[in-house]
Structure formats: C-alpha cells, structure tokens
Amino acid sequence: MPDERVAVTLNRAGLDRKRSLRLRDVVVPEAGLRWHLEPLARDADAVCHRVKLVWPMARDEAPLSSLSYPPGRVLSVVPPISFRFRFYPSPEQEPLLRRTIGCTRLVFNKALADRSAAWVNEKKSLSYVMQSAQLTTWKKTPELAFLNEVSCVPLQQALRHVDQAFRNFFAKCTSYPAFKKKKCYGGSAEFTQRAFRYDAATQTLTLAKMSAPLDVRWSRPLPPGVLPTTVTVSLDAAGRWHVSLLCEDGRIVLPQLPNAVGIDVGVTSLVTLSTGEKEPNPRHDERLMARKKLLQQRLARAQKGSKNREKTRRKLARLNAHIADCRRDHLHKLSTRRVRENQTIVVEDLSVKNMVSNRRLARVIYDAGWSALFRMLTYKSAWYGRDLVKIDRSHPSSKRCSCCGHVLDRLPLDVRYWTCPACGVEHDRDVNAARNILAAGLAVTACGPDVRQRILWSMLQLGVKQENPSVKKGISAL
Numbered sequence: 040m041p042d043e044r045v046a047v048t049l050n051r052a053g054l055d056r057k058r059s060l061r062l063r064d065v066v067v068p069e070a071g072l073r074w075h076l077e078p079l080a081r082d083a084d085a086v087c088h089r090v091k092l093v094w095p096m097a098r099d100e101a102p103l104s105s106l107s108y109p110p111g112r113v114l115s116v117v118p119p120i121s122f123r124f125r126f127y128p129s130p131e132q133e134p135l136l137r138r139t140i141g142c143t144r145l146v147f148n149k150a151l152a153d154r155s156a157a158w159v160n161e162k163k164s165l166s167y168v169m170q171s172a173q174l175t176t177w178k179k180t181p182e183l184a185f186l187n188e189v190s191c192v193p194l195q196q197a198l199r200h201v202d203q204a205f206r207n208f209f210a211k212c213t214s215y216p217a218f219k220k221k222k223c224y225g226g227s228a229e230f231t232q233r234a235f236r237y238d239a240a241t242q243t244l245t246l247a248k249m250s251a252p253l254d255v256r257w258s259r260p261l262p263p264g265v266l267p268t269t270v271t272v273s274l275d276a277a278g279r280w281h282v283s284l285l286c287e288d289g290r291i292v293l294p295q296l297p298n299a300v301g302i303d304v305g306v307t308s309l310v311t312l313s314t315g316e317k318e319p320n321p322r323h324d325e326r327l328m329a330r331k332k333l334l335q336q337r338l339a340r341a342q343k344g345s346k347n348r349e350k351t352r353r354k355l356a357r358l359n360a361h362i363a364d365c366r367r368d369h370l371h372k373l374s375t376r377r378v379r380e381n382q383t384i385v386v387e388d389l390s391v392k393n394m395v396s397n398r399r400l401a402r403v404i405y406d407a408g409w410s411a412l413f414r415m416l417t418y419k420s421a422w423y424g425r426d427l428v429k430i431d432r433s434h435p436s437s438k439r440c441s442c443c444g445h446v447l448d449r450l451p452l453d454v455r456y457w458t459c460p461a462c463g464v465e466h467d468r469d470v471n472a473a474r475n476i477l478a479a480g481l482a483v484t485a486c487g488p489d490v491r492q493r494i495l496w497s498m499l500q501l502g503v504k505q506e507n508p509s510v511k512k513g514i515s516a517l
C-alpha cells in the first residue's frame with residue numbers, strides 16, 4: 040500500500056499563489072489530479088515552505104506509487120479565475136443584501152471571539168464543524184433569530200473564513216485574524232453553488248432568497264463552457280455593489296512564444312523592460328492629492344454624526360475608489376500585455392512589505408502598486424500558461440554590467456546613467472537592471488531552482504553586498 044502523504048517543497052512563487060488560493064487545492068498539471076494542501080512548516084531561510092499533499096481520491100482509483108514527486112520538487116499552482124462586474128440592486132434586493140452582509144460580519148466576529156475565548160479560557164480549539172453546530176443554536180435564540188432571514192450559505196462561508204484565517208495564522212502565513220469592522224461601511228457575502236442560480240444561455244444570476252435576477256452589467260462574457268462555482272457580492276465604501284464570479288477552470292492557455300522579458304520595477308518609471316521599453320508611473324494618488332487633502336481636512340473638522348460629515352465621507356470614499364480604479368485599470372492593462380507578449384517573465388522578488396516600513400518610501404510604493412502588479416503577473420501567468428520566474432532580491436541587478444559582468448562597488452540611486460569602467464558601455468540604470476534580471480531568470484529556468492541558492496552562494500563568496508539596504512538609504516534620490 041503506497042504512503043498517502045508526500046512532502047514537497049513549494050517555492051515562494053508557489054506559496055504566494057497558494058495564499059491567493061486560500062490554501063485549498065493544488066493541481067499537478069502533468070497528472071491532472073487534485074491534492075489537498077496542508078502547511079507543515081516554514082524553513083529557516085523563508086525561501087521554501089514544506090507542504091503536505093494528501094491524496095484525495097479513493098485508494099483504488101489511482102495508486103500514488105505511479106507518480107513520483109521527490110521532495111524539493113516545485114509544483115505549479117493554478118489559481119481559479121474570477122470575473123468582477125458592477126451591479127445595481129433593486130429597492131427590494133438592497134435591504135436583503137445589506138442584511139446578509141451584516142449577518143455575515145456578525146457571524147464572523149462571533150465565531151472569531153468564541154475561538155479566541157475557547158483557547159484563552161480552556162486551551163481548547165474549536166473546529167469548523169463545532170462552530171457550524173453553534174450557528175444552529177444561535178439561530179434558535181430569540182436575540183439572534185434574525186439570522187434566519189438571510190440565506191444560510193454566506194453565514195456558513197463566514198465560519199469557513201474564520202477557519203481558514205486560523206489555518207493561515209498557524210501556518211505563519213498571516214497575522215492573527217482581526218474582527219470585521221462596520222466602520223468601513225462595506226462588506227461582502229459569499230454564495231456557493233447551492234445558493235445561486237446562473238443561467239449561461241440568458242446570462243442571468245439569481246441569488247438565494249431572491250425572486251428576480253441581479254441587474255448585472257456584463258461588461259464581458261464568461262468564456263464558453265465556464266460556470267461560476269462561487270459568487271461574492273460586495274459593497275464598497277463608496278456605496279458601489281460588485282459581484283465576483285469565481286470559476287474553477289476558466290484558464291485560456293495561449294500558444295507558446297519564444298519571447299522572454301526581464302522586468303525591473305521603479306518609481307520614476309513604473310516598469311522598465313529588458314528590451315529598453317519603459318512604462319511611466321502615472322502617480323494617480325499624487326495627481327489627486329490636493330483634492331484628497333481638502334476632503335480629509337473637511338472630514339476632520341465636520342461635527343461627528345452630522346449630515347455634512349456623512350456627505351464628505353462619501354465624497355472622500357468615492358475619490359479613493361476612483362484612485363484605486365485608475366491604478367488597477369492601468370496595472371491590469373500593463374500586466375496583461377506583458378503576459379500575452381512573452382512566454383517567460385522574470386521579476387525580482389522584492390519584499391514590498393519590508394520596503395513600505397520606510398514611511399517616506401511607503402506612499403510612492405503604494406501609489407505605484409508594486410504588490411498588485413506582482414500579484415497580477417503571477418496569476419495571469421498561471422492562467423495563460425506562461426512562466427513567471429522570481430529571482431532573489433539579493434542579486435546585484437543594478438550594479439552589474441549586463442555586457443561584461445563587471446560589478447560596481449556602489450551606485451547611488453540618483454545616478455540614472457553610468458559607463459562601465461571595464462568595457463566602456465554606457466548604461467541606462469533601469470534597462471541594465473532589467474537585462475540582468477532576465478539573465479538571472481533564464482539561468483534559473485535552465486538550471487533549476489537550485490541555481491538560485493548557488494547564485495546567492497557565489498555572490499556571498501565574491502563579497503557582493505545586498506542592494507536592499509541601500510534602497511532605504513537613498514530615498515531622497517527618488
């Protein structure tokens with residue numbers, strides 16, 4: 040009888056995608072089979088994470104011994120594809136939706152409080168099944184009887200979200216789960232397949248406890264044959280309603296291309312490609328900063344609970360939503376184009392989280408949206424069958440000459456152009472960095488992930504300093 044559990048290693052790219060997958064399933068492409076993912080431990084160097092793959096099928100269906108996944112193998116994770124649309128609820132639907140969101144938040148917060156209390160007081164951990172039984176008893180009490188007025192599915196999903204939040208926390212992927220606030224004037228409710236009806240022929244979406252379909256603005260059709268498995272209804276702070284349709288297998292694998300590109304992200308140019316192409320940083324936040332500041336000031340001065348305050352809050356929320364929309368739209372266009380045009384995309388594995396701990400740099404980095412860009416490139420590469428390679432951030436991409444390999448001792452951030460003392464070639468700082476990133480990425484794909492460690496090791500032996508600390512020092516140059 041084959042062993043039912045195998046330990047494999049996921050690289051960081053896999054882990055990032057796994058997190059967006061909410062730790063659910065991994066697809067092993069060669070075998071076309073599904074596995075359950077269980078985090079085991081985090082390695083000391085934080086580059087690799089071990090996961091336990093549990094065979095989900097009946098034992099006689101496909102014996103595990105026919106597949107060999109040696110430890111250290113990198114699996115690719117295919118994230119489900121989701122489509123987001125704006126919708127306008129009818130006067131009958133809106134109160135029900137608002138109530139559903141409110142009940143979902145209440146159940147989430149109650150379940151989280153119970154779990155924390157059970158652990159602190161009795162050193163007991165509550166499972167999803169136990170909390171699901173609790174939910175039934177809550178519904179029977181007179182003070183929580185209103186939970187019966189909404190569909191039970193979003194409430195069950197809220198319990199699942201608490202469960203997942205704790206799993207992620209114990210796997211050291213996230214911090215301790217936080218309560219959902221009403222203060223942010225929004226929220227979401229998740230409906231699984233049994234709580235909605237989607238008709239592909241007429242393109243209508245009807246949620247549980249509703250008689251009429253939602254008035255969805257279908258800005259684009261779902262790919263043929265693709266059906267949603269989960270529907271999330273959300274309300275944002277600007278008062279807009281969106282519905283997100285999650286489809287498990289909506290992937291479109293594009294034909295293979297010979298192109299490979301290295302991408303360097305920055306502040307002056309949002310991205311610089313190894314081909315020499317540059318994409319300017321639109322700086323959306325900065326563009327509308329004056330108006331934002333004015334509204335923030337007005338909000339701070341308005342009397343609490345007054346109508347004017349509420350009006351200003353709504354205006355500010357709408358402005359923030361507008362800025363976020365502009366940024367997202369730009370990043371989507373940018374990332375889709377690069378993924379469509381190239382087979383291999385190489386990026387530097389920047390720790391945006393650490394960089395934003397520097398307050399002066401934080402705003403420009405948030406405004407540029409590096410994290411969102413990396414996330415989009417990651418999941419779009421997986422959808423379209425492209426290869427995304429993340430190279431170690433300690434790679435000296437800026438200081439190394441892409442022609443001869445000469446490494447400069449130092450290169451301040453305000454130096455945008457430099458001439459290599461060894462071979463005399465003149466470099467644009469960002470283009471040179473992008474070329475080095477591409478070269479390092481191609482080395483990783485040719486020699487396997489181990490090369491990453493070897494590059495790191497050879498650099499340590501050469502006494503090459505990491506570039507990261509200097510980034511923090513030279514902020515004024517940005």
Ligand SMILES: [Zn+2]
Pocket residue numbers: 440441442443444445459460461462463464
């Ligand atoms: Zn040179």
